[in-house]
Amino acid sequence: xxxxxxxxxxxxxxxxxxxxxxxxxxxxxxxxxxxxxxxxxxxxxxxxxxxxxxxxxxxxxxxxxxxxxxxxxxxxxxxxxxxxxxxxxxxxxxxxxxxxxxxxxxxxxxxxxxxxxxxxxxxxxxxxxxxxxxxxxxxxxxxxxxxxxxxxxxxxxxxxxxxxxxxxxxxxxxxxxxxxxxxxxxxxxxxxxxxxxxxxxxxxxxxxxxxxxxxxxxxxxxxxxxxxxxxxxxxxxxxxxxxxxxxxxxxxxxxxxxxxxxxxxxxxxxxxxxxxxxxxxxxxxxxxxxxxxxxxxxxxxxxxxxxxxxxxxxxxxxxxxxxxxxxxxxxxxxxxxxxxxxxxxxxxxxxxxxxxxxxxxxxxxxxxxxxxxxxxxxxxxxxxxxxxxxxxxxxxxxxxxxxxxxxxxxxxxxxxxxxxxxxxxxxxxxxxxxxxxxxxxxxxxxxxxxxxxxxxxxxxxxxxxxxxxxxxxxxxxxxxxxxxxxxxxxxxxxxxxxxxxxxxxxxxxxxxxxxxxxxxxxxxxxxxxxxxxxxxxxxxxxxxxxxxxxxxxxxxxx
Numbered sequence: 415x416x417x418x419x420x421x422x423x424x425x426x427x428x429x430x431x432x433x434x435x436x437x438x439x440x441x442x443x444x445x446x447x448x449x450x451x452x453x454x455x456x457x458x459x460x461x462x463x464x465x466x467x468x469x470x471x472x473x474x475x476x477x478x479x480x481x482x483x484x485x486x487x488x489x490x491x492x493x494x495x496x497x498x499x500x501x502x503x504x505x506x507x508x509x510x511x512x513x514x515x516x517x518x519x520x521x522x523x524x525x526x527x528x529x530x531x532x533x534x535x536x537x538x539x540x541x542x543x544x545x546x547x548x549x550x551x552x553x554x555x556x557x558x559x560x561x562x563x564x565x566x567x568x569x570x571x572x573x574x575x576x577x578x579x580x581x582x583x584x585x586x587x588x589x590x591x592x593x594x595x596x597x598x599x600x601x602x603x604x605x606x607x608x609x610x611x612x613x614x615x616x617x618x619x620x621x622x623x624x625x626x627x628x629x630x631x632x633x634x635x636x637x638x639x640x641x642x643x644x645x646x647x648x649x650x651x652x653x654x655x656x657x658x659x660x661x662x663x664x665x666x667x668x669x670x671x672x673x674x675x676x677x678x679x680x681x682x683x684x685x686x687x688x689x690x691x692x693x694x695x696x697x698x699x700x701x702x703x704x705x706x707x708x709x710x711x712x713x714x715x716x717x718x719x720x721x722x723x724x725x726x727x728x729x730x731x732x733x734x735x736x737x738x739x740x741x742x743x744x745x746x747x748x749x750x751x752x753x754x755x756x757x758x759x760x761x762x763x764x765x766x767x768x769x770x771x772x773x774x775x776x777x778x779x780x781x782x783x784x785x786x787x788x789x790x791x792x793x794x795x796x797x798x799x800x801x802x803x804x805x806x807x808x809x810x811x812x813x814x815x816x817x818x819x820x821x822x823x824x825x826x827x828x829x830x831x832x833x834x835x836x837x838x839x840x841x842x843x844x845x846x847x848x849x850x851x852x853x854x855x856x857x858x859x860x861x862x863x864x865x866x867x868x869x870x871x872x873x874x875x876x877x878x879x880x881x882x883x884x885x886x887x888x889x890x891x892x893x894x895x896x897x898x899x900x901x902x903x904x905x906x907x908x909x910x911x912x913x914x915x916x917x918x919x920x921x922x923x924x925x926x927x928x929x930x931x932x933x934x935x936x937x938x939x940x941x942x943x944x945x946x947x948x949x950x951x952x953x954x955x956x957x958x959x960x961x962x963x964x965x966x967x968x969x970x971x972x
Contacts, residue, residue: 418697418708419640419928421723425712427639428646429719435637435692436646439630440653442685447657448664448678449600449623451770453562453889454777454787455665456674459545459555460538463488464502464530480537489527500552504528529553541669548609557609559889562770564613566885568620573882576625577875581868585633586694592626593685600679604672623682624882628874635862636697636870637715640928644805647859652798655851658791662784701868744869745876750922750937754864755873757917758857759880761818764914765854766884768821768907771892772847775903778896793844797851805856809925810863811918814856818915821849825908829901850911863924866932 426432466487473483488498504526529552536546544550550557572592580588599619606612631650635643668674693715699708716723746752776786797817804813824846831839858874865873895902922939930936 418700418712421712422639424721424723425716426719426721428642429715429721431715431718432634432638432642434718436634436650438688438691439634440650441681442627442630443650443653444657444660445678445681446623446627447654448661448674449565449619450654451658451773452661452665452674452678453558454774454783455661456543456671457545457550457558457561458538458543458777458783459551459558460536460541460543462499462534462536462546462551463497464500465533465535466502467532468506470535480535484535489525498527499534500530501527502530543671544609544612547671550609556890556894559893560613561616562774562889563886564617565620566766566882568617568622569624569885570879570882572621572623572625573628573875573878576622576629577872580625580629580632580875581698581870581872584694585629585636585698586689586692589626589629589633589692590686590689592622592629593682593688595622596626596682597679597686600675600682604675604679624878625875628878631858632862632870632874633692633695635859636695636867636929637693640926643863643929644810644859645802647862648798648801648855651855651858652795655791655794655798658794659788662787662791666784697867741869742872742876744933745865745873748933748937751865751933754921754936755877757921758861758864758877760917761853761857761914762861762878762881763884764818764910765850765857766881767888767891768825768846768850768911769854770885770888771903771907772843772850774889774892775896778893778900790844790847793847794851797848797855800848801852801855806925809923810856810860811921811923814853814860814921815915815918817849817852817856818911818918819849821846821853822908822911822915824849825904825911829904829908846907853911853914860921860924863927863929864921864936866930866935869933870929 463484464487469483469487472478473480484497486503488502490497533549534551538546544561545558548557576588576592579591596619599615599622602615603612603619606615631647634646634650638646664677665674668677693711694707696708696711696715699705699711713723744751745755773787773790776790777783779786801813824842828839828843828846831842833839861874861877862870891906892903895906927939
């Protein structure tokens, strides 16, 4: 009985066909960066103060600058010594001696103050975020957190639903449905008339974005050979970092958050054309007993790779699958599956909280948000290369755990470095960003490698729901705790990362291990290894080139 992994030895494990599909799917990661962390620019909160219509009228008539009119409008904050953003002097300026030539009034320090009555003014000339459009400051500032939280609610529901659809109706179909939803919801976000409708459309947006991304990830890892899984997995995610670098450039030149939203959404509409360019996963088709379709796609792959298949392609079958229908109980019914599900879920949660927290923190530090965001994005590229360099030499488990520990230590140290040591503090924070980026990139493909084929997409989707829970928590954790002490969130981030690193050490090593086909392969890995060795012996007699291919397996590179 010939399996798909056996046929890949002849059809090509990473030939021209797989490379073409891989490049197309990598494009999906770039706009996701804009969706995931676009709040830094779309929801930027600039310096603001209470608007007094009488002072604004005098400023326009007299040609005063913002600083001059602000001095007359707002008092000093007793706690910070800075001009208040949420209070104003309670003065009838029309009853005073204020003129264009006389701005010097009596001491205003004893003048009664009140909360802003006529909205706010923003030091954000020529630009517009949804914060400035909907006045989400002062007592309404917590509503900004909802912009990111609702997105992650969409991720949470959508990743489970689309994960199920991908295992039930196929990777390709769920990918296309996701992108159709992304295109519609993304445009609705851009034209939302008020903030309530914006949050509703943002939730729908999140429903499709993540599920489609995961479906694409699973599809590409299922059509390449075992020794190429880690490379395609890391590079697929590295294109998210490319999106991180492009985002601040787009945000700098596109000054309106609505048009920025449109630009982020357009690629998802273009991805619908992939219907004609990517195939269904043959491995999934086999798990659904659709053998003829799997054979046809595999033959087409071999033809594009300019390879020749033996006549044993007609016996291609995957009769190892426990069931053609995946269920949540498959993830927790047996001891090893249950352990993997718990540890991976917690690591998804930690990765989301720390990663999103460190990025959104850039928006409240007071520096140049475009330059800071760009520099922090550059840090993510060494993460990808470190993963590629270490995981085939050392393994998955140790680099995975170490990345968590490095992120935790860096967060702790950064919290206690004084602001006067700016560059040192920035450097340590960048090391933390490097560590958590490695963790985020590794948890995806380690998650994929630990589940059997028939439940793989559902397993990744269910575990990653904790990532979405983390994404819901992250903005409230960051913005609300930072009000108490700016560095307090870093202490929480450090603790979470340390615990995640310890749990990773309890996972099995997956370096060089074929993707499991059944739950028994996960529960009894030694028996699975013996079965694979027996199959390899049998394949020497069935496929003439099999022995030569497998002897060079460890030396194969992308």
